[in-house]
Amino acid sequence: MWQGILESFMGHVGRRFVISVPMVFLLLVFAMPFLVVFKISISEVDGVRFVDLLTWVDGVLKLQLKFTNYRVIFFEDDLYLRAYLSSLGFAGITTGICLAIGYPFAYFLARSRPEIRPGLLMLLMLPFWTSFLLRVYAWKMLLADNGVFNNVAIALGVLAEPVKMMNTPFSLTLGMVYTYLPFMVLPLYANLVKMDIRLLEAARDLGASPWQAFWRITVPLSRGGIIAGALLVFIPCVGEFVIPELLGGPQTLMIGRVLWDEFFSNNDWPMASSVAVVMVLLIILPLALFNKFQAESTQGGRR
Amino acid sequence: MARSAHPAAGQGDAPFLRLTSIVKKFGDSVAVDGVSLDITKGEIFALLGSSGCGKSTLLRMLGGFEQPTSGQILLEGQDLVRLPPNERPVNMMFQSYALFPHLTVWDNVAFGLRRDGLPKDEIAERVEKMLAMVQLTPYGKRKPHQLSGGQQQRVALARSLVKRPKLLLLDEPLGALDKKLRERTQLEVVDIIHQVGVTCVMVTHDQEEAMTMASRIGIMSEGQILQVGRPGDIYETPNCMFVADFIGSVNLFKGRVTEDEADHVIIDSPECRHYVSHGITGTPDMEVHVAIRPEKMGIQEAAPGPDDYDNPVEVGFNCAQGTIRDLAYLGDQTIYHVVLGTGAVVKVTKANDARHDEARLANGSSVHVWWWGSDLVVLTQ
Numbered sequence: 003m004w005q006g007i008l009e010s011f012m013g014h015v016g017r018r019f020v021i022s023v024p025m026v027f028l029l030l031v032f033a034m035p036f037l038v039v040f041k042i043s044i045s046e047v048d049g050v051r052f053v054d055l056l057t058w059v060d061g062v063l064k065l066q067l068k069f070t071n072y073r074v075i076f077f078e079d080d081l082y083l084r085a086y087l088s089s090l091g092f093a094g095i096t097t098g099i100c101l102a103i104g105y106p107f108a109y110f111l112a113r114s115r116p117e118i119r120p121g122l123l124m125l126l127m128l129p130f131w132t133s134f135l136l137r138v139y140a141w142k143m144l145l146a147d148n149g150v151f152n153n154v155a156i157a158l159g160v161l162a163e164p165v166k167m168m169n170t171p172f173s174l175t176l177g178m179v180y181t182y183l184p185f186m187v188l189p190l191y192a193n194l195v196k197m198d199i200r201l202l203e204a205a206r207d208l209g210a211s212p213w214q215a216f217w218r219i220t221v222p223l224s225r226g227g228i229i230a231g232a233l234l235v236f237i238p239c240v241g242e243f244v245i246p247e248l249l250g251g252p253q254t255l256m257i258g259r260v261l262w263d264e265f266f267s268n269n270d271w272p273m274a275s276s277v278a279v280v281m282v283l284l285i286i287l288p289l290a291l292f293n294k295f296q297a298e299s300t301q302g303g304r305r
Numbered sequence: 306m307a308r309s310a311h312p313a314a315g316q317g318d319a320p321f322l323r324l325t326s327i328v329k330k331f332g333d334s335v336a337v338d339g340v341s342l343d344i345t346k347g348e349i350f351a352l353l354g355s356s357g358c359g360k361s362t363l364l365r366m367l368g369g370f371e372q373p374t375s376g377q378i379l380l381e382g383q384d385l386v387r388l389p390p391n392e393r394p395v396n397m398m399f400q401s402y403a404l405f406p407h408l409t410v411w412d413n414v415a416f417g418l419r420r421d422g423l424p425k426d427e428i429a430e431r432v433e434k435m436l437a438m439v440q441l442t443p444y445g446k447r448k449p450h451q452l453s454g455g456q457q458q459r460v461a462l463a464r465s466l467v468k469r470p471k472l473l474l475l476d477e478p479l480g481a482l483d484k485k486l487r488e489r490t491q492l493e494v495v496d497i498i499h500q501v502g503v504t505c506v507m508v509t510h511d512q513e514e515a516m517t518m519a520s521r522i523g524i525m526s527e528g529q530i531l532q533v534g535r536p537g538d539i540y541e542t543p544n545c546m547f548v549a550d551f552i553g554s555v556n557l558f559k560g561r562v563t564e565d566e567a568d569h570v571i572i573d574s575p576e577c578r579h580y581v582s583h584g585i586t587g588t589p590d591m592e593v594h595v596a597i598r599p600e601k602m603g604i605q606e607a608a609p610g611p612d613d614y615d616n617p618v619e620v621g622f623n624c625a626q627g628t629i630r631d632l633a634y635l636g637d638q639t640i641y642h643v644v645l646g647t648g649a650v651v652k653v654t655k656a657n658d659a660r661h662d663e664a665r666l667a668n669g670s671s672v673h674v675w676w677w678g679s680d681l682v683v684l685t686q
Contacts, residue, residue: 024458071346073329077445127559198403200399200400201403201405201406203368203370203390203399203403204397204399204403204405205393205405205416206369206370206390207368207369207370207390207395207396207397207399208389208391208396208416208417208420208464208468209391209417209420209421210391210420211391214420218404218416222407223406223407225407257470
């Protein structure tokens with residue numbers, strides 16, 4: 003009996019330990035930095051150092067929280083809100099295009115002969131083997147006014163003069179789609195490859211055309227993969243800095259660049275921190291709501 | 306049993322479904338090798354065989370999921386071969402059901418009707434009726450994973466019947482259920498199929514399932530149908546060694562025809578001389594196998610006398626001496642393994658029809674096993 007109690011106690015502790023490892027990790031790499039950033043965002047700057055939030059001067063305990071930055075973001079300067087909206091827009095368009103390209107991509111990958119699947123997956127991940135920066139720079143070469151695409155098109159007589167592609171919304175979206183496509187394909191592939199082909203046969207047997215079977219069976223059953231892929235593309239795209247910096251232009255206002263400018267051009271750390279806090283909330287809140295809705299709608303769990 | 310209520314199947318009527326020399330090759334291997342078969346309207350036909358015999362491939366060709374390499378499938382005179390599955394008046398109940406996991410029971414059943422674009426109230430009416438028939442009315446809102454195996458099986462049956470197909474295909478219909486539930490469900494399914502009156506082709510590797518449910522059975526091996534007949538015909542008059550051995554268990558004696566008369570045949574085998582009380586199509590001196598089912602044999606210590614046979618002529622024939630090497634008491638019956646003088650082992654089953662049987666035989670006893678000439682089946686191939 004004692005042994006049983008001991009075992010259940012150990013089991014309990016063991017389970018807590020296993021759960022606590024990722025919790026501690028999240029605390030260290032997400033919650034703490036976020037709190038530090040949040041603290042900076044409401045701090046007053048005195049010369050080169052931040053004023054403590056709590057001060058004790060002459061018997062007076064003073065708590066000083068400065069919310070001016072948030073007021074500026076939301077009410078005074080519309081640059082920030084425009085940048086947020088524009089970022090959400092570019093991220094949304096990128097996610098949509100990635101889904102449109104990635105779904106058929108993942109579908110054929112999942113339906114290909116099992117022997118060649120590892121090879122195809124390897125090809126999908128091959129770009130990761132070269133530096134991300136290098137690959138984005140390569141697009142500059144391809145898209146520039148005297149770049150490869152324009153030169154070839156002119157040489158072939160398709161174009162009379164170069165078309166401006168670099169530093170436009172087009173080049174930015176192209177770069178983001180190119181970079182994030184594998185993050186859409188992989189979860190979709192993982193989902194679609196598990197799908198039971200007999201379900202499609204059953205749908206066909208019951209009178210569905212191949213197209214109807216796809217929309218009624220394949221797509222609903224791959225919802226998990228679609229959601230995972232969309233989040234993996236959308237979230238990093240919202241805060242993306244490098245691609246807008248290299249491929250974007252004056253028309254491609256994105257919050258990542260605004261953030262950078264606040265930190266490094268204006269040296270206004272509290273403002274930059276405020277922008278970052280709002281961005282995190284902007285992504286996390288809808289996500290949390292979505293998760294809650296998702297959990298409710300699939301109560302009891304899906305297979 | 307349920308099939309007695311069934312119109313005499315496979316006799317007289319014009320064929321409802323006709324398969325003509327169906328061949329299916331996958332690369333070099335031949336899965337179905339020239340199957341021709343007529344199926345009558347309203348019957349339940351079972352394709353029975355071990356795995357890899359081609360029965361599932363044949364069923365899938367009826368459903369439209371495989372194209373025959375050659376041959377013809379006619380359903381009421383209509384050629385099915387070129388039709389895709391969604392245009393065939395055929396529905397299939399898949400092995401382990403293939404229910405749509407993201408749809409409720411109700412929507413699973415309604416799926417096929419919706420594809421036909423039927424009016425909403427007609428769909429509702431037919432789905433409700435079908436759910437009532439399989440006794441699942443209270444479960445309409447559940448998802449398949451919230452149902453037991455038996456309930457899932459009934460959803461699958463309802464889904465495949467609701468479109469009122471001309472032909473219903475069942476792929477191992479009860480294979481996923483445990484034994485007790487399977488036995489009960491077999492007759493339920495037959496009842497429902499008869500209520501609907503649909504013609505049905507099923508595939509199974511379980512001979513009990515085939516014999517319980519089907520009005521006729523086709524035994525398949527290596528892509529060919531070896532014998533077609535009612536369960537009783539297949540069991541009592543198998544036409545070859547494979548069928549005799551595949552259905553139930555059988556004792557086979559290899560022997561040579563020494564006397565070939567119109568009303569009886571005598572066959573000598575090393576174990577004993579067989580007096581077969583019916584004529585055979587064969588030639589004298591021909592090598593044959595004599596088959597006898599274990600339950601049709603007697604076993605006792607004393608030698609059998611004239612009263613033990615149905616025809617006193619058989620005394621001296623149809624009997625062998627041996628020792629019980631193994632016995633298995635199964636409650637309703639006991640199985641004896643008897644080693645004969647030649648070293649051959651025969652299997653004899655004896656019903657335990659008395660509770661305290663003083664004469665129950667012990668392991669190691671020396672016994673006589675005997676049988677009636679009318680129960681012998683002579684197999685030439």
